[in-house]
Amino acid sequence: MTRRPEDKPSRALRGRAGRMKGGRGSGRASTGAVRLWGRHAVEAALLNPERNHRKLWATQEGVASLDGDLPANFPVEYASAADLGRLVARDAPHQGLVLDxxxxxxxxxxEVMDADPARPIVVLDSVTDPHNVGAIMRSAAAFGAAAVVTQDRHAPPESGTLAKSASGALESVPWVRVVNLxxxxxxLAEAGYWRIxxxxxxxxxxAEALPTGPVVLVLGAxxxxxxxNITQHCDAVARLPISSAIESLNVSNAAAIALYAIATRN
Structure with missing residues (x-):
């Protein structure tokens, strides 16, 4: 199927505390809950007014590293770095901060299609590695993408691993999960986006395939x-001009390069 183309948030850390639920090691505390770790992921979540925070597990040094003050009476349980290591995935770099x-x-x-059409939308088809999805979110934030879209059955859930790889971008880049990609x-095509x-x-x-109007960037596993079927729903298929010395790029690296190209197009 083809068509023709035609400041930084306040540094006062926020918190809405609730009752903590259990669960260890997987990055998911329970259904409807998530466990995040690492300074960037935790700090971004604390700054996000859309997050309902349950409890912060931390070392004294971890809390001191936060760029802002926790609200009064925020539920914090201080522990050693080794104890925090038992709350997260094996060898996860928690940096003294674990947030439920x-x-x-x-x-x-x-909601996404009502955003600025000058900002691209990233669609991921069967990209299931949370490290890759998180890294793509980080690039999406860096280059002003409006959203990342995935299919529920072919994408990882929200998790501590994904949030750590996103380095805070999970809180700022809208993540749309659809049933049918x-x-x-x-x-998106009906809304005027050109799908590459x-x-x-x-x-x-x-560079040859990029139009001047709204763009959807589609990447596969x-x-x-x-x-x-997803290729058939693209208006154009394009490649990155990489050297023949290497067969392909990691999908997150390819996303970063493509988003830069879109951001800097004439």
Missing amino acids: CDALEDVSLE ARALEE GLAGHAKSTL EGEGMRH
């Missing part, structure tokens, strides 16, 4: 790439 909080509320595709791409899928075999480079 509610998962973020869902964002609808309609092909239908979502159809809706990245594929190493494409004849055109990304490493190795398999985009599924056939």
Whole structure:
């Protein structure tokens, strides 16, 4: 299916405390709850007024590293670094901070399509590694993307690992999770977005395929790439002009380069 193209938040840390629920090691405290770790991920979550915070586990040094003050009566339990290590995934770099909080509320595709059309939307097809999804969110934040869209059945859940890789971007980049990715791409097309899928075999480079209007960047899983049905829902397929010395790029690296190209297009 083809078409033709035509400041930083306040540093006062916020908190809405609730009752903590259990769970260890996986990064998910329980259904509807998530456990985050690491300074950037935890601090961004504390600054996010949309987060319902349950409890902060921390070392004295971890709290001191936060760029702001915790609210009075915020539930903090001080512990050693070794004790905090038992609350998170094995060998996770918690940096003296582990936060139990509610998962973020869902964002609808309609909300995203009402955003600034000059900002690209990133669609991920079957990218299931939370490190990659988190890194892509970080690049999406860096280059002003409006949102990241994934399919529920073919993407990782919100987790501490993903949040750590996103380095705070999980709190600022809307994450839209849809049931049917092909239908979502159809809706984006109807809203005036030009859908470009990245594929190493494409004849055109990304620079050649980029239009001047709203763009959706579609990326598939490493190795398999985009599924056939998703490719059929792209208006163009393009490649990054990498050297023949290497077969392909990690999907998060490819996303960063493509988002930079979109941000700097003429």
